[in-house]
Amino acid sequence: MSSAPILKIDQIDVFYGDFHALWDVSLTISKGDIVSIIGANGAGKSTLMYTIAGQHVPANGTIEFMGDRIDGMGPHLSVGKGIALVPEGRRVFPRLTVYDNLIIGAYTPRARANIDENIKKIHDLFPILAERGNQRSITLSGGEQQMLAIGRALMSEPELLLCDEISLGLAPVVIKSIYKQLEVISQEGLTIVLVEQDVKRSLRFADYAYVMLEGKIALQGKAVELGEDQVKKAYFGM
Amino acid sequence: MIREPFKYRWLVLGALFILLATLPVWGSDYMLLLGLLFCLYAALSQMWNLLTGYSGLLSLGQQAFIGFGGYTMAVTTSYYNINIWLSILAGGVTSVLLALFMSLFIFRMSGIFFAIGTWIFAEILMLWFSNWEYVKYGTGLFVKPPNPPSMTMIYYAALTMGVAALATVYLILRSKIGLGLMAMRDNEAVSSSMGVEIFRSKLFCFLVAAFITGTTAGVLYVFQIFIQPYKAFAIDWTVSLVFIVIIGGIGTIEGPIVGSLIFVLLSQYLSEYGHISLLLLGIIAIIIILVAPKGIMGTLQEKTGFELLSPRRLFSEEPG
Amino acid sequence: MEALMQPVINGILLGGLYAVIALGLTTMFGIVKLVNLAHGDLMILSSYLSLALVTYLGINPFVSLIFVVPIMFVVGFALQKYLLNRVLGKEMEPPLLVAFGVSIILQNLLLLVFTPDAKGIMTVISVKTIQLGNIHLPVLYLADFVIGCLVIFFLRLFYNKSFLGRAIRAASDDVGAARLMGIDTSNIFAIAMGIAMITAAIAGVLVGMTFTFYPHTGPQYLIISFGVIIIGGLGSMRGAFVGGIILAEAQLLGAHFTGPGYQLLIGYAVLLIILAIRPQGLFGQAH
Known part of the structure; x- marks a missing residue:
């Protein structure tokens, strides 16, 4: 653990109707860390991400972000608190221009003050987005759309x-x-926080990693200390 | 899920039929009037339900056939002294021809455009008839048959239409066409794999609905004696049919029957309040869409499995 | 040739009005795929509101917009938030039928309050014309056109340049992703409807000054709106402008050659032919 926790999840359960998607999940993320969440399809990784982003309400347990309870805040409020999700499948707004997509990323009051500055930062990060500013985002390639989705979240x-x-x-x-x-x-x-299929890349890139299996945390540890075999075993539930 | 059909369904239907068939014997004049309106609205709404509830054709232009069928009857019998029953049938035939012509345009459209297309057609007919000397412009025509039928006769004609409409929908839905339509309704993917067949089935239903609507309109205007373009081609007809089917249960065979009964009773009861009647019907329909989108019969079926006439063959599997 | 100039110019001016009438319908379709069958009636409601204000307060109809516009915004917002949002889903019929119900309720409510008599909002400019050579420009038509263009201009500006406008378009593209951006989508759709009703309010006041109206006029303007949209393509504001002019020209030129009784008839016939040839509209994109 490098510093104070930014996110603290304590024993949450999440349901989709009757389906129990997350079981008693607890995790702590330190400020400035890169955390990897690894798991097979349907292990509950995306559910966990959407729950942190406020799109799902846990049935019980608590989520604390920078010291405040955020669970059950409502789907559109957590972004204002400082949590941004780059969703699977990119989900850029296809009929909006690249520039408008970035602007919409700064929809919350706290982000509106520094729009121009932030757009410049994102253009430095991904220059192609400046070049394609006035194109509809549906005309971008997959990689460019992914950059736009990240840039939009950073806004x-x-x-x-x-x-x-x-x-x-x-x-x-x-x-x-x-x-x-x-x-x-x-x-x-x-x-x-990264959700990835590719175990190797995840471990190489992250400071800390969680392995999920069937809606539960099966293994966790510092990325450098987790062996690939150990992770694979947890991944497949062996 | 295997579902027992409702055991006494033929008993219930038979009792209902005998009740209606003997109405002229035991009922008052007022009850006969209610019975007549009930049968006519049941026939008309059954057809709208066949289109919108089963065939995926949202029609806002049923008044086109009501006006066209009614005018055909009025013209043939008043101008050419043709037997009144033949005139009524002629109204059905001309409605089918109209539907065929309309289909050239509107079957290229889908969804909301189809709905608007049917409505525009009806509006065109209204404007055309009100500018047409042959039918005395907007002033309207009196229906003067060579041998005017009695009220009892008209009532039986209406009952015939009500029963015919019910039987037609039942038979269509249990035929191969109906199976295809219901497969389409339950599963979008099926419809794309059976494009041409679905198109034919839809067209068939559209023509059948035109025939029965046109014929029923003939009976209606024999009863009303007077036909006028602004009333005959008015969207109000379809408004009533929509409410009947929504309240009764869209996509159920019993829905239009239950809805017609409620509609006729309610509008008679409220008629002294004039426009409040339609206002209340509007509110009721909205509430029903919000709380029980499947209407009275649809909700009943879902909750209890009660179904008088199942469009699905016996012991067939429920989808999903 | 010169005799034709008058209907042609009137058609262009009237087309601007038709475009505003259709604007609210086409934007709502573009945003939530909602076909608001009560659009015409809501517009006529604005005409009556303005008439009542003009009659009882003795104010100019243009001044009445100060009241009618916010009232209609609230009406639209509430209608979407508390009624239509609840039935938006995969199926097309429920919202359509709810709107249909609202249409019937409004018509009969207007009938109760304002009687079935034809009404009109009188102004000093009602009968004034400007003479240009042999052509008479009715001042009212000119005002319709100018205001129509202004409304379209500002609406486009709003949707393209403002935060709220972009948020509405974003929510229309992907509701889920819009929520991730912090957009309260149920409110956003209600605001979009409120804005659609602002355009309907302006259209209603203009129509009230230009033509006579009665409680059942709504559907007639709904069909005109559909005409404009069918010609111009769904969801397109520029298309609405061109569509309005084409429809008005078809009507006025039709009336010029065949007599006024056929004005509407020819307009509808042109529509049907366009629908049959290009179901997605002249300027619409195929889906």
């Missing part, structure tokens, strides 16, 4: 950035450059 000036499957369907070169830029942001003090 809200988050303290915590949740990235759900950001390398899905992208070419290795593109993935590499996106991760490089994430490292840059991380060095500026942003806390990042």
Whole structure:
């Protein structure tokens, strides 16, 4: 643990109707860390991300973010607190221009003050977004859309950035450059949570890792201390 | 899920039919009037339900066939002294021809455009008839048949239409066409794999609905004696049908029957309050869409499995 | 040729009015895929509100907009938030039928309050014309056109440049992602409807000054709106402007050649033909 916890999840359970998606999940994330959440399809990774982002309400347990309870705050409020989610599948607004997508990222009052400054930062990070500013975002390539989705999330000036499957369907070169830029942001003090299919890349990149299995945390530890075999076993529930 | 059909369904239906068939014998004149309106609205709403509830064709232009069928009857019988029953049938035939012509345009449209297309057609007919000397412009026509039928005769004609509409919908839904339509309703993917067949089934239902609506309108205007474009081609007809089917239960065979009964009783009861009647019906319909979107019969079916006439064949599986 | 100039120019001016009438309908369709069948009646409600204000307060109809516009915004907001949002979903019919119900309720409510008599909002400019050579420009039509253009201009500006406008478009593209941005989508749709009703309020006051109206006029303007949208393409404001002019030209030129009784008839016939040839509208994109 490098410093004070930014996010503290304590024994939450999440249901979709009758389906019990998360079982008694607890985790703590330290400020400035990169945390990786690893698990097979349906292990509950995305559910966990959406719950942190306030899109699902836990049936019990608590979520504390920077010292405040945020569980059950309502789906559109957590972003104002400083949590931004880059959703799986990118979900950029297809008919809006690249520029408008970024502007919408700064919808919350706290982010509106520094729009121009932040857009400039994001353009430095991903220059292609400046070049394509006036194009509809549906015309972008997959990698460019992913950059836009990350840039849009950063526009809200988050303290915590949740990235759900950001390398899905992208070419290795593109993935590499996106991760490089994430490292840059991380060095500026942003806390990042990553959900990835690729165990190797996750462990290499992260400070800390959680392995999920069937809605529960099966294994956790510092990324450098977790062996790949150990992770794989937990991943498959062996 | 295997579901027992309601055991006494033929008993209930038979009793209802005998009740209606003997109405002229035991009922007062006022009850006969109510019975007549009930049968006519049941026939008309059954057709709107066939289109919107089963075939995915949201029609806002049923008044096109009501006006066209009614005018055909009025013109043939008043101008050419043709037997009144033949005139009524002629109204059905011309409505089918109209529907065929309309289909050239509107079957290229889908969803809301189809709905608007049917409505625009009805509006065009209204404007055309009110500018047409042959039908005495907007002043309207009196129906003067060579041998005017008695009220009892008209009532039986209405009952025939009500029963015919019910039987037609029942038979269509239990035929191959109905199976296809219901497969389409339950599963979008099926419809795209059966494009041409679905198109034919929809067109068939559209033509059948035109025939029965046009014929029923003939009976209606024999009873009303007077036809006028601004009333005959008014959207108000479809408004009533929509309310009947929504209240009774869209996509159920019993829905239009229950809805018609409520509609006729309610509008008679409220008629002394004039426009409040329609206002209340509007409010009731909205409340029903909000709290029980499947209407009275649809909700009843869902909660208790009660179904008088199942469109699905016996012991067939429920979808999903 | 010169005789044609008058209907052609009137058609262009009237087209601007038609475009404003259709604006609220087309934006709401673009945003929530909602076909508001009560659009025409809500517009006529604005005409009556303005008439009541003009009659009882003795104010100018344009001044009455100060009251009618906010009232209609609230009406639209409430209608969407408490009624239509509840039935928005995969199926097209429920919201359509709810709107249909609202339409019937409004018509009969207006009938109760204002009687079935035809009404009109009189102003000093009602009968004034400007002479340009052989052509008479009715001042009222000119005002309709200018105000129509202004409304379209500002609405486009709002949707393209303001935070709220962008948020509405974002929510229309992807509701889930919009929530992640901190957008309260149920409020956003209600605001969008409120704004649609602002345009309907302006259209209603203009229509009230230009034509006579009665409680059942709503559907007639709904069909005109559909005409404009069908020609111009759904969800497009520029399309609405062009669609308005084409529809008005079809009507006025039709009336010029065949007599006024056929004005509406020819307008509808043009619509049907366009619908049959290009179901997505002249300027619409195929889906």
